Amino acid sequence: AYEKLFHRLPNHVVTLQHNLKIPGVSVEECARRCILETRFNCRGFDYERKLKNCWLTEATPESVKGVQVFANADYYERIP
Incomplete structure (x- = not known):
């Protein structure tokens, strides 16, 4: 499962400037x-x-100086 390659952070987003x-x-x-x-x-x-x-x-999170609280969305960070 691809989802297992990411860490989930509930109710946060990393950016509002997405690529896609x-x-x-x-x-x-x-x-x-x-x-x-x-x-x-x-x-x-x-x-x-x-x-x-x-x-x-x-x-x-490092490139944008942290994550933001955002209801109804989860941030998934790729595990290196």
């Missing part, structure tokens, strides 16, 4: 798309549970 939005997918599909992404170095994703929106990003 993928609407209407599961967490597992979002994780898969991040791992297989070739146009940029996908380091994680924010996932809106209710809307099933997947937001891929090359940002990390």
Whole structure:
């Protein structure tokens, strides 16, 4: 399972400046798309549970000076 390659941080997002939005997918599909992404170095994703929106990003908590509290979304950080 691709989801196991990420650490989940509930009710947080890492950025509002994402590289790519993928609407209407599961967490597992979002994780898969991040791992297989070739146009940029996908380091994680924010996932809106209710809307099933997947937001891929090359940002990390270190690169953006931490994460932000955000209800109904979870941040998944890729495990190095």
